[in-house]
Amino acid sequence: MKALILCGGKGTRFNNGKPGPLKPLIKVNGVPILRHIINIYKKNNINNFILLGGYKFEELKKFSKKNKDVNITAIFTGVNTNTGGRILAIKKIIKDENFLLTYGDSLADFSLKPALKLKKENNFVMSVYEYKFMYGLIDTIVRTNEIKDMKEKKTFKINAGFYVLDKDIFNYIKNKTESFEKDVIKRVLNSKKKILTCAVKNWFPMDSFDDKKKIEKYFNN
Secondary structure (H helix, E strand, O other): OEEEEEOOOOOOOOOOOOOOOOHHHOEEOOEEHHHHHHHHHHHOOOOEEEEEEEOEHHHHHHHHHHOOOOEEEEEEOOOOOOHHHHHHOOHHHHOOOOEEEEEOOEEEEOOHHHHHHHHOOOOEEEEEEEEEEOOOEEEEOOOOOOEEEEEOOEEEEEEEEEEEEOHHHHHHOOOOOOOHHHHHHHHHHOOOOOEEEEEOEEEEEOOOHHHHHHHHHHHHO
16 A cells, blocks of 8 residues: 655744744754654565655655665655645556555554454544543624633534545546635535544644644653
8 A cells, every 4th residue: 555645735833933944854853743643554564655746856755765774755746736736736646456545744543454344444644532522612792702601611512633545536626726625625514425433642732832842841751
């Protein structure tokens, strides 16, 4: 199986709203987070990777050439292409096979076996992480700011961003401007195709320097 990794973003959330370093290549404990992601898949016997790049693509190509223990192909999918469009760009490469998809800036502990078992039923699979929100939630009426409801600490299931997909996903992507999360997934949910969930552990996104420090602390412990 091939693992697609989205690596084309400009890293603006990590850099206070401005284009910054290529986020998948930011080092966590001296190793690019992208390499950590590849190691997760490698432990699950995945050795074929397609990096969907755009911003600072030459840096991504250099990374691909350095990591020779796995089969890596870096593909330029446009600087301003949205996530759905980047996936659509490699439609001819995927052909009829199942494939994996994730983002180049988050880590998690997981085993692919349960997810692949779900995928045999011809559904898409999305990883979820249970996040415990530590504060009370207040729901207000917009016009009056009156409190409508208040809930105490609650557990949410968050999209952890590790997917098992097949060629049918391309039927739900219209063009390169579409967001995989906002447009494509919603379109799937409104269709007859199902998206099943599979849990991951110790999920870490890296949207800020503080997130990076949290990941490093976890590794050090």
